[in-house]
Amino acid sequence: xNEEEKENREYRLYEFLRRAALDDSILLRTDDWKHVxxxxxxxxxxxxxxxxxxxxxxxxxxxRICWMARMNIPPLGMxxxxxxxxxxxxxxxxxxxxxLHGTPGTGQMLDAFIRQL
Numbered sequence: 001x002n003e004e005e006k007e008n009r010e011y012r013l014y015e016f017l018r019r020a021a022l023d024d025s026i027l028l029r030t031d032d033w034k035h036v037x038x039x040x041x042x043x044x045x046x047x048x049x050x051x052x053x054x055x056x057x058x059x060x061x062x063x064r065i066c067w068m069a070r071m072n073i074p075p076l077g078m079x080x081x082x083x084x085x086x087x088x089x090x091x092x093x094x095x096x097x098x099x100l101h102g103t104p105g106t107g108q109m110l111d112a113f114i115r116q117l
Contacts, residue, residue: 006043013039014071021077028081033064040067050117054100062096065089069114075107 001009013036020026028036041048051066052058058066061082068078075093079086093107100113 001042009039010043010071013043014073017068017071017073017081018077020081021073022080024080024083026081027083033060036064036067040070044070044117047117051114056099058096058099061092062099065092065096066114069093069111070117072115 017036020028037048047070064082065078068081073081075089076086078084079089082089084092090107093110094105097105097107097110097113100110
């Protein structure tokens, strides 16, 4: 995939998630999440290997939070998409950082870590 194709694909995935983040009546189904995972893997082939290389089991929600963090979806958007409160997403992000690193961290630290994978 050349750079232009990658940018277009990334933009389409971001727009797909952004629409869901802006409209709480949209419910992403299992097939939608499989699409997101396929696109993430196509855009960043090493992302999954690096993330799962930490040797921890991630729940579906934790994986989805990681995918959305990689796509720069803000916490409020994550909350809307996952049908959770913003506080629940913030807590999940900090817990996920601890789960991956073994040390306390913030949601912002998780986002920065995920984006560099």
